[in-house]
Amino acid sequence: MNKKTIWITGASSGIGEATALKFAKEGWKVIVSARRVELLDKLSVDENIFSYPLDVTDSDKAKEVFKKIIDDHGQVDLCIFSSGTYERKSEKELDVQNIKHVIEVNFLGVINCVSAVEKYYKEKNNGHIAVVSSPVGYRGLPKSSGYTPSKAALNNFTQGIYFDFKKFNVRVTLITPGFIKTALTDKNEFKMPFLKSTNYAADQIYNGLIKKNNFEIIFPLPIKIIYKLIQILPNKLYNYLISKSVNR
Numbered sequence: 001m002n003k004k005t006i007w008i009t010g011a012s013s014g015i016g017e018a019t020a021l022k023f024a025k026e027g028w029k030v031i032v033s034a035r036r037v038e039l040l041d042k043l044s045v046d047e048n049i050f051s052y053p054l055d056v057t058d059s060d061k062a063k064e065v066f067k068k069i070i071d072d073h074g075q076v077d078l079c080i081f082s083s084g085t086y087e088r089k090s091e092k093e094l095d096v097q098n099i100k101h102v103i104e105v106n107f108l109g110v111i112n113c114v115s116a117v118e119k120y121y122k123e124k125n126n127g128h129i130a131v132v133s134s135p136v137g138y139r140g141l142p143k144s145s146g147y148t149p150s151k152a153a154l155n156n157f158t159q160g161i162y163f164d165f166k167k168f169n170v171r172v173t174l175i176t177p178g179f180i181k182t183a184l185t186d187k188n189e190f191k192m193p194f195l196k197s198t199n200y201a202a203d204q205i206y207n208g209l210i211k212k213n214n215f216e217i218i219f220p221l222p223i224k225i226i227y228k229l230i231q232i233l234p235n236k237l238y239n240y241l242i243s244k245s246v247n248r
């Protein structure tokens with residue numbers, strides 16, 4: 001049987017890594033990309049996992065790597081773009097260099113990957129692109145000068161391309177996890193509500209992509225409910241509640 005193939009970026013650790021292992025366990029052929037080659041090599045000990053190192057900020061390289069994946073494996077059915085960065089210390093100030101870097105990785109890095117697969121998917125006239133962004137992108141937050149805006153842009157971009165790719169029978173999904181325990185969130189000094197494991201996230205992502213057909217995969221349930229409310233709160237109430245929680 002011809003195995004289905006998935007390409008996952010940001011797969012060397014955290015949510016991307018757990019999702020790669022989940023898809024491999026479910027019998028998919030899994031192509032993993034990130035910068036840390038040694039971590040990708042460890043993953044590719046699994047016979048279903050194949051390492052293709054990539055820095056997503058390099059748009060030419062993203063195209064080159066995707067071409068090599070198609071040359072080597074013949075097809076890609078699903079892409080999950082999960083690369084991302086966050087430096088809590090630099091977020092507290094308007095550090096322009098940090099903001100540029102975060103936008104470069106979290107926003108433009110994903111666009112580089114979508115751009116790399118665009119022609120292939122549109123010609124094939126089917127396929128599936130999933131973007132790992134964040135619910136924090138839905139409204140502004142204090143002391144988040146780069147990360148939250150980068151995810152706001154990514155949420156908006158992903159919804160925009162949903163319409164553009166739909167015409168070509170290509171599905172686009174936005175993944176917005178709540179707090180998941182990874183190296184990225186280990187930098188947070190505050191207690192993270194409803195914190196979940198990477199395996200939990202991988203299961204939610206797999207089920208959302210393969211067993212359901214919603215545009216957004218948002219989890220866990222309390223975060224889903226809170227963010228649905230947050231999106232419709234008037235500015236006056238939202239600003240009051242956030243100011244109050246910051247001043248506590």
Ligand SMILES: NC(=O)c1ccc[n+]([C@@H]2O[C@H](COP(=O)([O-])OP(=O)(O)OC[C@H]3O[C@@H](n4cnc5c(N)ncnc54)[C@H](OP(=O)(O)O)[C@@H]3O)[C@@H](O)[C@H]2O)c1
Nearest residue numbers: 010012013014015034035036055056083084179180182184
């Ligand atoms: N953890 C959470 O609570 C949470 C919640 C909402 C959304 N997210 C999002 O989930 C995604 C994964 O984050 P995580 O929590 O799993 O953190 P993580 O373990 O730090 O994973 C980040 C991944 O992105 C890769 N990456 C970073 N810069 C890259 C670059 N320039 N080129 C290619 N890959 C790059 C890293 O690999 P290399 O360093 O090897 O390149 C790593 O594999 C991110 O987009 C994050 O914003 C996380």
